[in-house]
Amino acid sequence: MRTNPVKRKLREGKPSFGTWLSFGDLYATRILARMGFDWLTVDIEHSAIDWSQAAMLFAAVADAGCVPLARVPEGSHHYIKRVLDAGAWGIVVPMVDTVEQAKTAIRAAKYPPVGNRSIGGGMHSINFDAPAAEYYEKWNDEVLVVLQTESPTGVANAEEIYALPGCDAIFVGPNDLRWQMRKQGAPLPTDAEFEGMLSAVVAAGKKTGCATGMHTFDVESALARAKQGMQFIAVGSDLRFLSVAAQATVKGLHPDSAAKEMAKY
16 A cells, blocks of 8 residues: 655655645646645635546546645535545645644544544545555555644644644645734734744644644745745645746736736635
8 A cells, every 4th residue: 555755754844845726627637746746735625626526636646646635625524534535645624723623624534443434435545556455454544634724713722733643734824814813994914913823833833743834825935934844835726827827928928918816826
């Protein structure tokens, strides 16, 4: 059975870099899976990707030697079971504010006696080049569980959440965190206030021994976050790669054009 190299990197204190898949396009996914990213996350939270599409994307990423992950719409047993049975090697769970939410997600990702994931299916083990029996036996050691901190409440509960057994990494969604920090009738937090919140996340991760990370715009930002101590770092997305390159091309052809930014991440 194949093993999860991203889990090894995180345990060894090394940074890992990946990107987000928003298109749900098999051709684009096959190309990106061969570019050298450590992992690719299929975004089922914010993209119109159905279960059959997701299963094919997980298979394409795994077959290329990359690690396929899924961001689920929420941390429920239902969603987590579906993406793992479809062949994802791990999950990214949004809006984890409390210890109980974190425990629910971790239990759903693990087989008994550690968790409560249901036994069944066959597509999941194919992506690990393993028979089903071996997959069931070794899965708990290979699944990657990434929980998202996206609010001041999540930061306040950070040490308790990050210290939970089975939590492999924490991922900050910067847009959501900044907007969740916003008070009624007030502007968005300043960069200094936002960076202070991020520093609290990194500090909690270091104290508990849990890897942290976030979504970044570009290579420079990603490397800066790695230098800060983050390890699970996303750089853009398939959507951003396309839109940024297209913008630059149009701007070169028509310098006076007002090409629109189509994607922050």
